[in-house]
Amino acid sequence: MRDKIREIEKSAVEEITLAVDADALEKARVKYLGRKGLVTELFKNMSGVSPADKAEIGKLINALKETVSKALDEKTPVLSGGSDSGAQKTDITLPGIIREIGRLHPISKTIEEICGVFISLGFKVVEGPEIENEHYNFEALNIPLEHPSRDAFDTFYLNDKWLLRSHTSPVQARFMETNKPPFAIIIPGKVYRPDATDASHSFMFHQIEGLVVSDNIRFSDLKGALTLFARQMFGENTRMRFRPSFFPFTEPSAEVDISCILCSGDAAQRAPHKCSLCGGKGWIEILGAGMVNPKVFRNVGYNPEKVTGFAFGMGVERIAILKYGITDIRMFFENDIRFLRQF
Numbered sequence: 242m243r244d245k246i247r248e249i250e251k252s253a254v255e256e257i258t259l260a261v262d263a264d265a266l267e268k269a270r271v272k273y274l275g276r277k278g279l280v281t282e283l284f285k286n287m288s289g290v291s292p293a294d295k296a297e298i299g300k301l302i303n304a305l306k307e308t309v310s311k312a313l314d315e316k317t318p319v320l321s322g323g324s325d326s327g328a329q330k331t332d333i334t335l336p337g338i339i340r341e342i343g344r345l346h347p348i349s350k351t352i353e354e355i356c357g358v359f360i361s362l363g364f365k366v367v368e369g370p371e372i373e374n375e376h377y378n379f380e381a382l383n384i385p386l387e388h389p390s391r392d393a394f395d396t397f398y399l400n401d402k403w404l405l406r407s408h409t410s411p412v413q414a415r416f417m418e419t420n421k422p423p424f425a426i427i428i429p430g431k432v433y434r435p436d437a438t439d440a441s442h443s444f445m446f447h448q449i450e451g452l453v454v455s456d457n458i459r460f461s462d463l464k465g466a467l468t469l470f471a472r473q474m475f476g477e478n479t480r481m482r483f484r485p486s487f488f489p490f491t492e493p494s495a496e497v498d499i500s501c502i503l504c505s506g507d508a509a510q511r512a513p514h515k516c517s518l519c520g521g522k523g524w525i526e527i528l529g530a531g532m533v534n535p536k537v538f539r540n541v542g543y544n545p546e547k548v549t550g551f552a553f554g555m556g557v558e559r560i561a562i563l564k565y566g567i568t569d570i571r572m573f574f575e576n577d578i579r580f581l582r583q584f
């Protein structure tokens with residue numbers, strides 16, 4: 242009996258060790274521990290063992306059963322991990338892990354779209370610092386210290402010398418000081434104003450500035466470029482209106498409107514219910530523009546007798562609000578994923 246036990250242990254351990262897949266392992270389990278297995282048979286044969294040997298033989302068979310079980314347990318994870326039959330544990334019909342695809346912020350998207358239109362016209366993208374000094378933010382642009390128009394461009398001062406730029410126009414002066422005409426540039430960036438935050442005001446927002454300088458740039462060039470821009474941005478049927486205005490850095494200056502993108506400026510639609518976007522005016526202001534003031538040219542060392550140019554500046558949030566029908570500027574900056582996901 243003792244020999245038999247030893248023999249069974251040897252062959253069981255050998256078979257389990259050599260099992261190449263889960264099937265072979267299962268066969269070994271049935272052969273030794275199954276209902277009619279060799280180990281089970283040994284227990285059944287206990288009745289024939291003499292009473293003197295019973296206790297010892299019983300222990301030996303129990304130990305054998307444990308050895309075989311342990312060997313099976315240890316081998317099982319090894320085989321189910323790598324072999325084909327183990328693959329039944331991986332259900333390849335289950336849906337995979339879906340990774341969220343990121344997207345551009347609506348402001349970045351709008352900046353790219355606006356710049357894209359001007360790039361197609363031959364403009365080059367230029368950037369400048371958000372931390373500026375009074376010279377570039379004001380003086381170089383013909384906004385003198387005591388002039389009331391300075392209020393419109395009031396900003397945050399970091400100390401006596403440095404401030405956060407209140408518009409992208411300072412980059413005009415910076416670029417002209419280090420470059421010679423002819424050129425056509427577009428300047429996107431953040432600007433800052435000490436405005437109380439509400440649905441249409443934010444202390445930080447984005448602008449895009451344009452500047453074209455050459456020896457014979459005329460107001461008609463400005464109109465042509467901006468008309469093309471408005472049509473690409475808001476649709477082929479968009480009409481433009483230039484209203485006389487004032488900016489210290491341009492002369493003459495204009496405020497530029499487009500025909501209302503909601504009611505198309507249609508008189509029939511204006512009365513009796515006023516359009517919710519244009520308030521019945523039929524026009525929406527989108528930017529400021531003009532011919533570069535000769536004083537600005539002189540400030541950067543250009544000869545105003547030799548060069549002319551046009552400039553314009555627009556608020557990116559305003560364009561995005563119009564284009565996407567957004568009702569509150571704060572939505573751009575709250576990082577609410579439900580809002581951002583829509584773009």
Ligand code: DAH
Binds near residue numbers: 410450451490554
């Ligand atoms: N800098 C002006 C502002 O922030 C916008 C502007 C108006 C820029 C006319 C220009 C311009 O270049 O010609 O309100």
